[in-house]
Amino acid sequence: MRVANVLKLANVLVTSQLRGSGRGRPATSLLSRPRVLLYVDLAGFVGPFGLLLVVLSRLPPGVDVLLGDLTVQALVGLPVFMTSTLLLIGVLWEITAPYRSTSSDTVNWLPLRPSEYVLASTLSSVYTYSILLAIGWGATLSLALAFHMETLWVVSTLVSLIAALIGGFAVEMLRSLTNRVSSSFYRRGGRGVIAVRLILTVLALVVFQVIFNANLMLPLIQALVGAVNAFWFIPVLWPALLVQRLYQADLLGAAALAAAIPVFTALLFFAAVALRTRYWLPLPVSIRVTTAAYAPRAGLLGRLGLGSVEAAIVRKDLRSLTRRREMARFLALPIALLIPFALTFSSLSAEPAERVIFGLPLIVPLLALFSLILAMTSIGQEGQAVLNLYVSPISSSQVLRGKLLSSLLVSTPFNVAIAALLLAVGGVQTDLFGAFIAVTLSLTVESAFLGLAVGCWEPDFSEGPRTRFVAMKGWMIGQLAFWAAALASEAPVALYLYSRSLVGTIGLQLPVAVAVTLAVTALISGIAYRYAAHAATRLLQELRT
Amino acid sequence: MDDRGAKPEQTLALEAEAVSKSFGAIRALNNVTLRVPPGQVYGLLGPNGSGKSTLMKTILGLIRPDSGAVAVYGLSVDRDPIAVKRIVGYVPESPRLYDFLTGVEYLDFVADMYGLGQAEKKERIGEFLTALDLEGRENDMINGYSQGMRQKLTITAALLHRPKLLIFDEPLNGLDPKSARIVKELLHKLSQEGVTTIFSTHVLEIAEAICHRMSIMYEGQVLAEGTIADLRDKAELPGSTLEEVFLKLTGTVDLREVVEALAK
Numbered sequence: 001m002r003v004a005n006v007l008k009l010a011n012v013l014v015t016s017q018l019r020g021s022g023r024g025r026p027a028t029s030l031l032s033r034p035r036v037l038l039y040v041d042l043a044g045f046v047g048p049f050g051l052l053l054v055v056l057s058r059l060p061p062g063v064d065v066l067l068g069d070l071t072v073q074a075l076v077g078l079p080v081f082m083t084s085t086l087l088l089i090g091v092l093w094e095i096t097a098p099y100r101s102t103s104s105d106t107v108n109w110l111p112l113r114p115s116e117y118v119l120a121s122t123l124s125s126v127y128t129y130s131i132l133l134a135i136g137w138g139a140t141l142s143l144a145l146a147f148h149m150e151t152l153w154v155v156s157t158l159v160s161l162i163a164a165l166i167g168g169f170a171v172e173m174l175r176s177l178t179n180r181v182s183s184s185f186y187r188r189g190g191r192g193v194i195a196v197r198l199i200l201t202v203l204a205l206v207v208f209q210v211i212f213n214a215n216l217m218l219p220l221i222q223a224l225v226g227a228v229n230a231f232w233f234i235p236v237l238w239p240a241l242l243v244q245r246l247y248q249a250d251l252l253g254a255a256a257l258a259a260a261i262p263v264f265t266a267l268l269f270f271a272a273v274a275l276r277t278r279y280w281l282p283l284p285v286s287i288r289v290t291t292a293a294y295a296p297r298a299g300l301l302g303r304l305g306l307g308s309v310e311a312a313i314v315r316k317d318l319r320s321l322t323r324r325r326e327m328a329r330f331l332a333l334p335i336a337l338l339i340p341f342a343l344t345f346s347s348l349s350a351e352p353a354e355r356v357i358f359g360l361p362l363i364v365p366l367l368a369l370f371s372l373i374l375a376m377t378s379i380g381q382e383g384q385a386v387l388n389l390y391v392s393p394i395s396s397s398q399v400l401r402g403k404l405l406s407s408l409l410v411s412t413p414f415n416v417a418i419a420a421l422l423l424a425v426g427g428v429q430t431d432l433f434g435a436f437i438a439v440t441l442s443l444t445v446e447s448a449f450l451g452l453a454v455g456c457w458e459p460d461f462s463e464g465p466r467t468r469f470v471a472m473k474g475w476m477i478g479q480l481a482f483w484a485a486a487l488a489s490e491a492p493v494a495l496y497l498y499s500r501s502l503v504g505t506i507g508l509q510l511p512v513a514v515a516v517t518l519a520v521t522a523l524i525s526g527i528a529y530r531y532a533a534h535a536a537t538r539l540l541q542e543l544r545t
Numbered sequence: 546m547d548d549r550g551a552k553p554e555q556t557l558a559l560e561a562e563a564v565s566k567s568f569g570a571i572r573a574l575n576n577v578t579l580r581v582p583p584g585q586v587y588g589l590l591g592p593n594g595s596g597k598s599t600l601m602k603t604i605l606g607l608i609r610p611d612s613g614a615v616a617v618y619g620l621s622v623d624r625d626p627i628a629v630k631r632i633v634g635y636v637p638e639s640p641r642l643y644d645f646l647t648g649v650e651y652l653d654f655v656a657d658m659y660g661l662g663q664a665e666k667k668e669r670i671g672e673f674l675t676a677l678d679l680e681g682r683e684n685d686m687i688n689g690y691s692q693g694m695r696q697k698l699t700i701t702a703a704l705l706h707r708p709k710l711l712i713f714d715e716p717l718n719g720l721d722p723k724s725a726r727i728v729k730e731l732l733h734k735l736s737q738e739g740v741t742t743i744f745s746t747h748v749l750e751i752a753e754a755i756c757h758r759m760s761i762m763y764e765g766q767v768l769a770e771g772t773i774a775d776l777r778d779k780a781e782l783p784g785s786t787l788e789e790v791f792l793k794l795t796g797t798v799d800l801r802e803v804v805e806a807l808a809k
Binding site: 323 | 602609630633645660663666683
């Protein structure tokens with residue numbers, strides 16, 4: 001392995017990501033250089049460290065015991081958090097490079113070894129998201145200093161870095177595996193296999209994400225701190241276990257784990273290299289979708305009264321969603337988010353109906369998130385082919401309507417079906433059933449409007465690896481706006497439910513609460529649409545790619 | 546070629562008046578003025594980075610000029626971009642297609658964007674698929690297409706709605722000889738029917754063969770404009786080839802030093 005090549009490639013991958021989302025920014029700008037992440041990391045380290053140091057110095061006596069336990073949990077939990085987060089991010093962004101950039105990627109025809117690529121790609125992922133490490137290290141250092149756990153902190157720091165690499169290697173494995181699914185099916189061709197490929201890809205993403213999900217890991221970590229030996233057989237937990245053993249002064253156990261962790265990490269690396277060697281480089285082979293002769297049809301959308309432009313955009317976007325590998329993550333996301341949540345709630349001791357009533361105000365925004373992400377990425381996912389929209393004699397409002405319908409046609413049935421399923425399983429009363437369906441529907445629509453506004457405002461048309469379809473700034477603004485809007489919209493219904501469960505009625509009637517929620521969502525949707533219309537007009541005025 | 550096809554009494558197909566455009570410190574277009582009558586095949590020649598593609602995008606309204614104005618068949622590109630797009634067909638330098646659609650789905654999408662009726666769509670798409678040898682591959686996804694097939698699809702998409710002005714940026718890139726010949730003949734025939742083509746190419750023999758008039762652009766400016774005879778006069782190279790005229794006007798006559806350096 002040539003280390004210089006690895007470092008150069010890692011540098012290029014990080015640079016590509018930075019510049020991909022920094023449209024119009026000059027290459028010489030500090031923000032376009034990988035070095036900027038070092039400064040961000042430094043701030044991420046110093047900020048929490050200083051803040052916690054100040055807070056700890058002002059705490060009243062007696063809180064020490066609680067904080068001491070928290071410090072141990074944080075030091076033990078940091079490695080697990082890093083592995084699961086790297087994988088979660090991997091599922092979201094890393095594994096799904098667009099077809100074109102994978103098949104014609106420069107790295108495929110440069111004399112690079114698979115091992116060099118895997119290591120470089122993993123390093124670049126870890127470096128890109130190193131802010132998480134920096135914050136974790138900074139926060140735990142102040143705690144460790146306060147409770148004299150400096151040695152434990154050093155070990156936790158080292159193993160959390162290794163844990164991040166473990167997450168990175170797992171992402172590389174997943175990347176090759178999903179690629180294998182695509183390639184093998186592309187070779188055989190046919191509409192049916194597109195569906196099978198999609199289902200397999202979504203399943204792979206869901207399974208990997210659920211296995212490493214922090215929500216599921218949290219009870220494990222808590223149990224781990226209490227019952228040291230229970231999880232020794234899970235290699236992903238070994239870094240956390242090592243910190244725990246050291247804390248309990250089990251030096252022999254710690255030494256064994258210290259020896260086993262590099263072996264496990266190396267095995268993961270070699271597995272990732274083997275998978276890449278075998279399954280990389282998708283073949284640009286054609287797939288035949290139909291053998292039928294071309295016969296233009298108005299289709300269902302046309303019969304529903306949609307204009308030809310809007311209907312064409314909807315048809316194209318639905319095909320995009322079901323045929324593009326990089327879109328599979330969006331279909332996997334809501335399922336992957338819901339499963340751990342549903343598992344957590346199913347383990348509560350309350351009655352099924354109470355569990356659903358308690359959980360739904362939290363689950364509905366998660367469902368609406370699906371709608372937000374679909375709409376938010378709907379503009380950027382056009383990629384360079386957005387030129388087709390620019391050269392067409394269509395108005396920005398036609399594009400907007402088409403995109404909105406594309407997102408809603410997918411997210412609405414899914415969200416309503418899941419909500420209805422949960423309500424039916426919980427056996428909730430009819431009035432609550434109707435209320436929650438209405439709330440789910442309105443939040444789904446509201447989120448689509450919000451997503452579209454952000455997607456039009458900050459689209460990312462780049463087609464390089466790790467494309468997000470929406471600029472980082474837009475992604476963050478979108479998330480903030482979404483949670484704020486969801487909170488405001490759901491507040492009346494949530495207030496009604498929780499007050500009824502916890503303190504009895506407070507005079508708020510369910511129909512009133514639902515009506516206020518609907519009014520708030522309508523208001524937010526209206527505002528978001530105005531922003532979206534303005535942004536779309538601005539966007540389509542001049543080619544930006 | 547002669548000046549056939551020019552009908553000066555009609556509204557100009559293209560009128561670009563003192564168009565300038567800068568990208569940061571780079572002056573992509575510098576006071577460019579062009580007037581193209583209907584029915585002409587008009588060549589835009591120039592080395593890489595001379596501003597040809599920028600000018601073409603400006604004509605279509607994809608790029609807004611910093612100053613100057615562009616009108617297509619009397620329609621202001623700035624004031625009525627959608628009306629302009631309705632009568633223009635564009636082939637970009639690098640085809641940007643939706644790889645996840647099949648060839649015929651892509652053409653169907655483009656036809657819908659131009660509001661073609663069902664019967665017209667079927668007829669036009671069928672005609673072009675046959676003429677450009679895409680029949681039999683039309684139901685394959687575009688990501689399996691060769692560069693030439695993509696180019697054919699792009700050309701077909703640009704012609705589906707029977708545009709009055711064609712903007713073809715290096716349209717023969719990647720085409721096999723038969724398809725290239727078909728496209729050239731097609732442009733000739735469309736010209737006789739009154740369709741105007743703005744055509745950019747680096748292959749000067751092609752420009753010489755099919756363009757009625759041409760401009761030689763360099764560093765965002767039009768150095769010379771006219772028929773091949775006009776350009777020879779301007780370069781003071783009577784009887785010379787277009788390549789010799791081009792190299793003289795763009796100041797790149799002596800290439801021996803460059804070749805020798807590269808051969809080392």
